[in-house]
Amino acid sequence: MTSKKQLLFAYGLAIHLLLIGIICYAAFPAKAPDEPIRIMYQTNAGKVLFDHHTHTAASGYGATCFDCHHHPSDDDSALIACGECHQAPAEDGSKPERCLDCHDESDIEDTEIVSRADAFHQQCTECHEQFGKGPQSGSENCSKCHVL
């Protein structure tokens, strides 16, 4: 049996820590920063961890924003997640909402937007090949990025 003092201590511990816990979760909610640090892509071929910060930081690979975020060129409105435009074609043929923010549907109905997977494969392998660094293209190299 435990003494009354020990019981009171446990009650006090539970109540105080519950309050601290609620404050931590409520006042400092986990939110994604405006510029991503790392991005974990969940794909059919396994997850891919992309270190956004290392690719863009001057101490890292020093890529500029517009090296990858290409449309509209050199405009801050291009700084959005890749998947907002690069999506699998919708069944009803409608275009991604983000495209319709600027374009009329009739303007872009003939425009083919490559899927996110194709866009990434193009973008990543092109740059990696150009610099001869990191995982290279080739069917034997899938597991250099994709982790099942």
Add this chain to the structure above:
Amino acid sequence: MNSKKTLIVSHAPFWHDGSGIPERSYHTIIAALPAAIVGIAFYGTPALGVISLAISSAILWELLLNRAMRQPPTIGNGNAALVGLLLAMVLPASTPWWIVLIGTFLAIVIGMQIFGGIGANPFNPVALAFAILMVSYKNHLDFDAGLVNFTLSFPSSTDPLAALKAFGPSAVEGLNYMDLFLGKQVGALGSTCGLALVLGGLYLILRGFIRWEISVSFLAGVFVTAALFNMADPARFAPPAFHLLTGFTMIGAFFLATETSSSPVNFVPMLIYGALGGVMTVLIRNIGAYVDGVIFAILLINLINPLVDKIRPKAIGKVA
């Protein structure tokens, strides 16, 4: 004459230093705190939130169960708080609040209370709860995926064990063992700093709260098995020191495998129990499907605990 007090005979122990389960729990909490504080220093408020919520909810679940089963409250012994703290220490700092609540429910209710509470649990409640969470909420318990929004000042921004599993030892050969020992690695919020965990473990061993045989044989099991794998094929298997310093090895050796009711009490059984845990850990890491094997290894050695405990000194005398 006939004073009632003089004729009372009580059973052993006749001499008691006044310590009990509460002392044991709170001393273990004190020993574990440095590692948890290192986690708070690395990950900030989210880590504090997970720790606070885990301890308080573990106490409240136990209280609720006491009420439901019409028992006097047992939370005064500090065991629920200890289970909550240890569970928080194996979770990533990004764990959502509802997973913390489910985790402490699993540890306290499924892991302990339904077996009869403290001392009656066949499995380590923390390992059991974490194993269920790991299988159920894979993405939330994935350290790489969970910590994507954290700015980490570590030499590598990926979980070393996950990198080893996916890309082989060449992906982790640049890591400095001292950095790993000081906790500068992606992982759970309270189990990466080997230094703090070893200090906590030594304190518990010196105070007699845990047995050195289990911790040492666990670490030796990890080291020897990893060394054998490494000698067989250094291109596929990481060196033994890497396995000692990453993942849950340290917290497993000092805080999880040594849990009283799920570990043996005699010398030889303790050595077998600990060593088997270490061997299983490396087997799961090197040829199993999971990134870290410590949790499942501990559940497995918990299973053999009643069996190895049969190895015991022969009782003196005989039954007529």
